[in-house]
Amino acid sequence: MAAFPSASVALLPKVELHCHIEGTMRATTAGELAAEHGIDFPVDDPRDLYRYDDLTGFLEVFWLIQSLLVDPPSWERLAYESVVDAAPHGLIYREAFFTPARHLATGQTLAEIVAALDAGLAQAERDTGVVTRLIFDMDRAFGPDAGLAHVTELAALRASGAPGADRVIGLGMDSTELGIDPATFLEAYRVAARAGLRLTAHQGENSPAAAVATAVDLLGCERIDHGISVIEDAELVARLADRQVPFTVCPNANVRINPDVCAELAVHPLRAMREAGLLVTLNTDDPALTDLDLTAEYELSAAAFGLAWNDLVDLSLAAVAASWADERDKATMAARVRAGADAALTEPAPS
Numbered sequence: 001m002a003a004f005p006s007a008s009v010a011l012l013p014k015v016e017l018h019c020h021i022e023g024t025m026r027a028t029t030a031g032e033l034a035a036e037h038g039i040d041f042p043v044d045d046p047r048d049l050y051r052y053d054d055l056t057g058f059l060e061v062f063w064l065i066q067s068l069l070v071d072p073p074s075w076e077r078l079a080y081e082s083v084v085d086a087a088p089h090g091l092i093y094r095e096a097f098f099t100p101a102r103h104l105a106t107g108q109t110l111a112e113i114v115a116a117l118d119a120g121l122a123q124a125e126r127d128t129g130v131v132t133r134l135i136f137d138m139d140r141a142f143g144p145d146a147g148l149a150h151v152t153e154l155a156a157l158r159a160s161g162a163p164g165a166d167r168v169i170g171l172g173m174d175s176t177e178l179g180i181d182p183a184t185f186l187e188a189y190r191v192a193a194r195a196g197l198r199l200t201a202h203q204g205e206n207s208p209a210a211a212v213a214t215a216v217d218l219l220g221c222e223r224i225d226h227g228i229s230v231i232e233d234a235e236l237v238a239r240l241a242d243r244q245v246p247f248t249v250c251p252n253a254n255v256r257i258n259p260d261v262c263a264e265l266a267v268h269p270l271r272a273m274r275e276a277g278l279l280v281t282l283n284t285d286d287p288a289l290t291d292l293d294l295t296a297e298y299e300l301s302a303a304a305f306g307l308a309w310n311d312l313v314d315l316s317l318a319a320v321a322a323s324w325a326d327e328r329d330k331a332t333m334a335a336r337v338r339a340g341a342d343a344a345l346t347e348p349a350p351s
Contacts, residue, residue: 004309004345006295006299007344008309008344008345009090009295009298009299009302009312009344010088010089010090010295011090011340011343011344012090012298012312012313012316012337012340012341012344013090013092013316013333013336013337013340013341014089014090014091014092014294014298014316014319014337015091015092015093015094015281015316015319015320015323015333015337016086016091016093016094016095016096016283016284016294016319017094017095017223017246017248017281017283017319017322017323018097018225018226018248018249018250018281018283018284018285019082019086019094019096019097019283019284019285019286019287020096020097020098020099020137020174020285020286021078021079021082021096021097021098021117021134022062022065022066022069022078022098022099022286023062023065023285023286023287023288023289023290024078024081024082024085024086024286024287024288025065025068025078025081025082025288025289026081026085026288027046027047027049027050027288028046029077029078029081030046030049030064030065030068031046031049033068033069033070033074033077034068037068037070037071037074039067039068039070042064049061049064050288050289050290050291054258054259054260055257055258055260058257058258058286058289061289062286062289063102065289066099066102066103067102069103070108071108072112072113072115072116072119073116074116075113075116075117075120076116076117076119076120077120078117078120079116079117079118079119079120079121079124079132080120080121080123080124081120082096082120082124082132083121083124083125083128083130083132084124084127084128085287085288085293086130086287086293086294087124087128087129087130089293089294089295090294090295090340091130091294092129092130092131092333092336092337093130093131093132093320093323093325093329093333094130094131094132094133095132095133095134095135095169095170095323095324096132096133096134096135097134097135097136097137097172097174098113098117098134098135098136098137099137099138099139099174099175100113100136100150101138101139101141101142101146101147101150102139104150105142105146110150110153110154110157111157111162111163111165114134114154114157114162114163114164114165114167114168115162115163115164116164117134117164117167118163118164118167119164121134121167132167133167133168133169133170133324133325134167134168134169134170135168135169135170135171135172135198135200136150136151136154136168136170136171136172136197137171137172137173137174137202138150138151138171138172138173138174138185138188139173139174139175140173140174140175140176140177140180140185141175141176143184144184144185144187144188147173147185147188148185148187148188148191150188151171151188151191151192151195151197152191154168154171154192154195154197155191155192155194155195155197158195158196158197159195168197169197169198169324170197170198170199170200170324171188171189171192171197171198171199171200172199172200172201172202172225173185173201173202174202174225175202176206177202177203177204177205177206177207177211178206178207180207181214182201182203182207182211182214182215182218182219183214183218183219185219186218186219189219189220189221193220198222198223198324199219199220199221199222199223200221200222200223200224200225200248201215201219201221201224201225202225202226203215203221203224203225203226203227204224204226204227204228204229204230205226205227205228205229205254205258205261206258206261207229208229208232209229209230209231209232209233209236210233211229212224212227212229212230212233212236212240213233213236216240216245221245222245222246223245223246223247223248223322224245224246224247224248225247225248226247226248226249226250226254227247227248227249228249228254228261228262228268228269228270228273230247230273230278231269231272231273231276237273237276237277237278238276238277240278241276241277241278241279242277244279244321245278245279246279246280246281246318246321246322247273247278247279247280247281248281248283248322249270249273249280249281249282249283250282250283250284250285250297251265251268251270251282251297251300251301251304252265252284252290252292252296252297252300252301253283253284253285253286253290253292254268254285255268256290256291256292257285257286257290265300265301265304265305266304268304268305270282270301270305271305271306279318279321279322280315280318281315281318281319281322282297282298282301282315282316282319283297283319284297298312298315309341309345313337313338313341316337316341317334317337317338320333320334320337321334
């Protein structure tokens with residue numbers, strides 16, 4: 001692996017396609033929102049909040065974070081801070097997930113959540129230049145009927161021109177994969193496709209390669225989030241590599257959140273996926289909750305997988321290609337990545 005300074009990695013322009021906006025909440029913001037809304041906070045020092053040993057512990061923290069988003073100003077603040085915290089690490093474009101099923105079940109409306117997210121992201125774009133689009137993630141734990149109802153509502157918001165609805169460009173699904181047949185969400189994906197939404201799904205992190213195939217072949221997913229179990233099926237790998245179906249991979253988050261699946265970076269299949277010709281992108285997943293940022297994600301992955309500088313540039317360009325930006329914007333971003341990659345090796349890091 002060629003040596004390169006951390007400052008260069010931070011300056012490399014990057015596109016991110018797998019980041020949960022709830023997972024970007026600063027621990028200090030969590031403490032302040034808990035105090036503001038009278039919600040019990042489990043630690044005295046917010047710096048101790050994001051500590052857990054496994055996926056179960058992580059989900060308990062994630063659900064606490066979700067519980068703090070009780071009103072539009074909370075969503076707006078979260079959205080704004082999610083971008084300004086990532087901008088110093090080279091972020092130029094992001095497609096971020098939001099998963100509001102728990103909030104919709106307790107009386108918040110999708111319209112107010114989308115409008116609040118849009119307001120925060122618009123202000124962040126004005127302040128940083130970073131462009132963010134949103135992907136509505138169905139929460140599998142709430143079942144396919146709830147997913148269908150939420151997608152139908154989202155389609156209606158987009159059709160009516162509701163504030164911020166045009167920023168939501170895709171549909172995905174997250175939460176538990178174990179014991180859930182992705183095919184049961186088919187109707188929700190059909191409604192989304194008819195509404196002009198792009199399609200993805202978290203699959204292949206805690207589910208077999210066959211579930212990845214179902215997401216692509218039956219649900220019509222254009223991308224797969226995580227998808228690391230695909231490497232278990234050589235025929236499927238070859239087929240998806242030939243089609244260049246993108247995989248939004250989060251190696252460091254896999255290790256930190258789900259060590260039962262991936263105990264250390266050395267055994268993560270990212271290298272094997274790239275060597276097999278799959279279109280792989282590098283992402284943080286839940287950066288605040290996992291003590292990550294894009295600089296660390298790229299640096300740690302470079303060290304673990306023996307990546308040279310050109311490999312990091314290729315990963316950012318792969319994310320440009322896998323994004324749902326229009327072709328003109330993709331060309332602009334790709335040129336920016338290439339130019340920024342050359343400059344990053346010589347320019348000092350911003351103070």
